[in-house]
Amino acid sequence: MTPETMPSIDRMLCFAVYAAGHAFTRFYKPRLDALELTYPQYLVFLVLWEGDDITVKALGERLFLDSGTITPLVKRLEARGLVSRHRDPDDERQVRIQLTEEGEALEKQALSIPLAVIEGTGMGLDGADALRQELLALRSRLDAALGDK
Numbered sequence: 001m002t003p004e005t006m007p008s009i010d011r012m013l014c015f016a017v018y019a020a021g022h023a024f025t026r027f028y029k030p031r032l033d034a035l036e037l038t039y040p041q042y043l044v045f046l047v048l049w050e051g052d053d054i055t056v057k058a059l060g061e062r063l064f065l066d067s068g069t070i071t072p073l074v075k076r077l078e079a080r081g082l083v084s085r086h087r088d089p090d091d092e093r094q095v096r097i098q099l100t101e102e103g104e105a106l107e108k109q110a111l112s113i114p115l116a117v118i119e120g121t122g123m124g125l126d127g128a129d130a131l132r133q134e135l136l137a138l139r140s141r142l143d144a145a146l147g148d149k
Contacts, residue, residue, distance in 0.1 A: 027120055031113050035106060040073055049107045052099045055088065059097060082106065
């Protein structure tokens with residue numbers, strides 16, 4: 001490829017990743033609708049199910065989202081009784097998030113989703129993990145090219 005030759009959209013890596021992201025969204029939608037969760041809310045739960053009572057800041061860093069995006073998301077989950085928020089007693093500037101019993105119980109309902117994704121990809125666990133590793137490395141290289149961490 002030369003600088004004068006723009007590849008077609010079908011040959012663009014960015015478009016393949018973008019289109020795959022949309023396919024994931026469509027795949028997850030009916031499964032998450034059954035739990036009355038959006039995909040970003042599901043991601044919040046994935047982090048909290050690993051270990052809750054974390055700060056909004058830590059949650060945002062983990063999901064690559066800023067507090068302006070995380071805060072309304074968490075407030076909606078709190079309004080549904082799935083999480084609670086409270087000020088950190090050691091640092092009043094920090095807000096901590098904890099799962100409620102209902103939020104913890106939701107994990108059992110969501111257990112089938114990762115298995116369905118593996119089946120849907122047709123890649124098996126090893127293939128899916130290899131692709132995940134490649135995508136993580138790609139993100140790291142792109143961040144490095146921008147001078148990000």
